[in-house]
Amino acid sequence: MLTLRRLLAAHEEAIIETGTAWVREVAAVDLAGRPASETRALVAESVRTYAALLLAGDPRPRDAFIERVTTLRSNLRFRISTLLRGFFAFHRALEPILARDSVPHQLAFDILRRVDAACFEAAFLTADTYARKLHEVVDTAQRELLRREKLAALGGLVAGVAHEINTPLGVAITAVSLMQDCVDELSHAFAAGGLRQRDLRDGLARAGEAGGMALGNLQRAAGLVTGFKQLAVDQSSESRRRVALGPHLCELVASLAPLYRRGPHRVDVDVRAAVLVDTYPGALAQIVTNLLQNALVHAFPEGHVGTVTLSIARADDGRVELGCADDGVGIPPRLLRRIYEPFFTTARGSGGSGLGLHIVHNLVTELLCGTIDTESEPGRGARFTIRFPADPGA
Ligand SMILES: Nc1ncnc2c1ncn2[C@@H]1O[C@H](COP(=O)(O)OP(=O)(O)OP(=O)(O)O)[C@@H](O)[C@H]1O
Ligand SMILES: [Mg+2]
Structure with a gap:
């Protein structure tokens, strides 16, 4: 790897320049409207990351780099394909240099094979990390949707309960006011000393009927409230x-x-x-x-x-x-x-x-x-x- 270290030291700038030009050429859509300096910085960073990985066998800078570009924020700046192109740009730019410096054929081949292997490994790792992050985003979005759906369902339910309870309560109110009228009539007649037995019997019958109606409807409303209370499935209050x-x-x-x-x-x-x-x-x-x-x-x-x-x-x-x-x-x-x-x-x-x-x-x-x-x-x-x-x- 001594040859590679020497080549990189001597040609780093050229590799970065060639890589940058290649990335901008193949990634026209990704990089539209972005300054070339951003692409250059990305290529330079990937070249250095690879150098560390290839020369020192230290995967940490690579992992840190992948982590950085696959975090949500960085993805907004660089699409994943741009990043991968940055990796491959390194390979592309190294090829002519290996040929130009008349490096022994076998050695050039070995170096390219290692660079290739590192490129692919990083590409897969990046794709995995990216997929995992996407999953996280999708999961969060799904949970949020479910929560909203539940809230919407709950809103509908509350409106339904209000509507359902309103009917028996309305009937009960009418019945009770009817009862009150009957009792008022009876007490007026009684106070005036003109309460006839037939009026008393009729009044009591009407009041009794209205009372029964009020009771039945209030019971129905109470039943609805009990039913509604059971809707709230509260795990903590349920013993298992x-x-x-x-x-x-x-x-x-x-x-x-x-x-x-x-x-x-x-x-x-x-x-x-x-x-x-x-x-x-x-x-x-x-x-x-x-x-x-x-x-x-x-x-x-x-x-x-x-x-x-x-x-x-x-x-x-x-x-x-x-x-x-x-x-x-x-x-x-x-x-x-x-x-x-x-x-x-x-x-x-x-x-x-x-x-x-x-x-x-x-x-x-x-x-x-x-x-x-x-x-x-x-x-x-x-x-x-x-x-x-x-x-x-x-
Ligand atoms: N075994 C069954 N055979 C035929 N119809 C059924 C049967 N079980 C439920 N249903 C139908 O499903 C409807 C809804 O049932 P659900 O238990 O939710 O309400 P309900 O029994 O009408 O009222 P509640 O249970 O609140 O007193 C019923 O009104 C009935 O039409
Ligand atoms: Mg039922």
Whole structure:
């Protein structure tokens, strides 16, 4: 390498000049509008970096150089292709010098081979570093997008909740003011000493009716608020523990007997695999309760006797599979797409809020780190399949 050291010392300026001219010629687009001195400085820096790498075998200046040009800020000044051209310029400029100085052929060949190897190694390293940094940028951008999406969804949700709660509250206010009118009328008549028995009976009946209406609507509003509170999946307030899923599900279904014991429908539990999971039992209970309740409320029309089957198995990919299937009326395809939307319900008239499956979806994806799939055909029942890792923290 003595020859190379001598050549570099003698011709460094010429190598830098030739390299700069070559880079500007091949990198016309990259360097448009940039002063030639910038290109020269870049080529000079790469020549020195290579010299250090080739002569001293010290990779540190090269790594520092790559780090510098691949950081976000430097990328704005020099595109990656410009940097690589800077590396190759060194090689190009050295070639005629090696020939001109009548260096022995074999030695010139050896030097060029080493320079080549160093150029390619640096090119790959640079590309790797650059790709890694790009990944970081993309990841950050993705996280930010997700955060914004969630915020937008939350905004929509809050507006929806306000709208939903407004209706029962409005009805309750009307009913209560009606009640107040009735009571006022009665007390006026009483004070004037002209309260007839029939007026009292009618007034009390009207007030009672309005009271019932107010109570029902206030209860509905309170139910909505409770449902909305459950939407906030707060991991810290949920205790996590290890449970044997089979026995746990059997206990859970037994505790939900009031939902189905008096009715004609059957609820089966089918445990096909013994699975121990590190999970949130509160969330699991909420998920199972909502799915079971939905099947009992929506799947079976009057006079139809149905079966709901809750099952546990291991999915092919090792995750836990929790299923809830019924043999009821099923969900038409045009509704299937919407069932997880907040406030989507086909049972608004009978007190459905449309928050049940939305809460289930949130719990499954946010807390259990899992997925939920629905299959259904009209007339052939519905099946909800939840898959989640047995130990999400592992
Ligand atoms: N097993 C099922 N069979 C048929 N339809 C279903 C079934 N489960 C859910 N659905 C449909 O999906 C809709 C949304 O369900 P979701 O649980 O979100 O709301 P909901 O049950 O109507 O109200 P809430 O659960 O808040 O009381 C239901 O209104 C119903 O139309
Ligand atoms: Mg429901």
